[in-house]
Amino acid sequence: MRPSTLTVYRWELRKLVSQKRTYLGLGLAVILPLIFVLVQNLHQHEGHRNENIFASHITESGLATPVLMLLFMAAFMLPLIASLVAGDIVAAEDSNGTLKTILTRSVDRGQVFAAKALAAMTYGAIAVFSSAAVASIAGVASWGFHTVVTFSGSVVPAPEGLLLVFAANACYLIPLLTVVAIGVLLSTATRNSAASVVGTVGLVILLYIVAQIPGIEGLKPYLLTEQFQAWQGLLRTPTDWTPIWHSAWVCALYAVPSLFAAYLVFLRRDVAGG
Numbered sequence: 001m002r003p004s005t006l007t008v009y010r011w012e013l014r015k016l017v018s019q020k021r022t023y024l025g026l027g028l029a030v031i032l033p034l035i036f037v038l039v040q041n042l043h044q045h046e047g048h049r050n051e052n053i054f055a056s057h058i059t060e061s062g063l064a065t066p067v068l069m070l071l072f073m074a075a076f077m078l079p080l081i082a083s084l085v086a087g088d089i090v091a092a093e094d095s096n097g098t099l100k101t102i103l104t105r106s107v108d109r110g111q112v113f114a115a116k117a118l119a120a121m122t123y124g125a126i127a128v129f130s131s132a133a134v135a136s137i138a139g140v141a142s143w144g145f146h147t148v149v150t151f152s153g154s155v156v157p158a159p160e161g162l163l164l165v166f167a168a169n170a171c172y173l174i175p176l177l178t179v180v181a182i183g184v185l186l187s188t189a190t191r192n193s194a195a196s197v198v199g200t201v202g203l204v205i206l207l208y209i210v211a212q213i214p215g216i217e218g219l220k221p222y223l224l225t226e227q228f229q230a231w232q233g234l235l236r237t238p239t240d241w242t243p244i245w246h247s248a249w250v251c252a253l254y255a256v257p258s259l260f261a262a263y264l265v266f267l268r269r270d271v272a273g274g
Helices: 005-017 020-042 064-073 077-086 091-096 099-103 109-143 158-190 193-211 224-235 242-267
Strands: none
Touching: 005 109, 020 064, 020 077, 020 109, 064 077, 064 109, 064 158, 064 224, 077 109, 077 158, 077 193, 091 158, 091 193, 109 158, 109 242, 158 193, 158 224, 158 242, 193 224, 224 242
């Protein structure tokens, strides 16, 4: 009897739990907020002028901490963490010689690919929300669960602020999971974990460089890296949905072809030849 896709997905999650690379990324996601809060506590009596409204109010509400951490980690650190697993999810099994064994079992290749892609996306989501949770707990423990000021300058109650913080992290998953999709494609196509991880991170860096080229301002709104800050629309009053909807369809232009191409490569994988 052929196992369900959900069962295969659970297998992939168990594999992730047993791998050291999984904890390296998650460790970075939770340690950085703790370091940030520690440094801020050590220097909170020093006067600093900040252009960012959340940085200016960091000691007035612990809910400013997860927003600042998302601002800091969204551009590069979280994509890097997600790439560690996305770029490894297929290629590692190629390197270890275990993919051939999996594909010769009574498991549909589409199921295996779907399970691997979902596992990589699950990891990316866990990294984002783990960082947000640790930053929120550490921030509230240091500066209290108080009202927070939004990007628009309006004040929202603490419970609403907490909800907005996690909603913003959920919106950030749109471009992050797109990075995961690209990582899965490279992992499937290159069969090399290092090349896939470096390639995924390298693409992000390349897009940042492209965004700085003069004369292509009309192209910038469609670059993947420009979508990393779309979540900020949720932290404005009234809510600015325009960048979020824009990010959703732009990211789909990157993610859907990447996953489809990876799926086709995976389906045609030469098992006999490795």
